[in-house]
Amino acid sequence: MTTIDLSPLYRSSIGFDRLANLLDSAMRGEQSSPGYPPYDIEVVDDNRYAITIAVAGFEEDELNIQVEKNLLTVSARKADKEQKKYLYRGIANRSFERKFNLADYVEVVDAKLTNGLLKIDLVREIPEAMKPRTIAINGNKGQTLEFRKEA
Missing domain, CATH: 2.60.40.790 (Immunoglobulin-like)
Structure with missing residues (x-):
């Protein structure tokens, strides 16, 4: 039986431990699950x-x-x-x-x-809260800058 080392995954990610469990159970289940x-x-x-x-x-x-x-x-x-x-x-x-x-x-x-x-x-x-959204960049704390062209 082949084992996979998932430690690199844990070094750079947070909250993906469920993925490791899925991979582990898939590797074990593939041999024993009937068709x-x-x-x-x-x-x-x-x-x-x-x-x-x-x-x-x-x-x-x-x-x-x-x-x-x-x-x-x-x-x-x-x-x-x-x-x-x-x-x-x-x-x-x-x-x-x-x-x-x-x-x-x-x-x-x-x-x-x-x-x-x-x-x-x-x-x-x-859910709406989980969907990607665009964040506006408000420079100068919301102040509007006016540029005047000098003659």
Whole structure:
């Protein structure tokens, strides 16, 4: 397993410790996370995203979507209602939990289940106080200087 030294990041930045935790968990999770269920992450436009997860065979009441502290968790619990005898079982119809880290100010705004696909819409809404703004330079403490041209 390869480790990455993030100490240069800490020397010149403040408040990015969450980024280091994300990188660390991504490095560990990549090896152990299963590929079920498959999903897509789509950039709809500059501040809108969509996550689509293939959840064929699950009903709405078996799916759970939860957001807590910038972590979106989608899970499903499948209870076998009928005991069936299979000759071959190739359809993955098992319980799962899939987690997505969300950036600051990204909010889940909608979720729809259509044709076995769960689509979760997300929007990044940056508060006005956090948006870039232009600061006027007030030289001479707001006094207006007049220049006269001498004849």
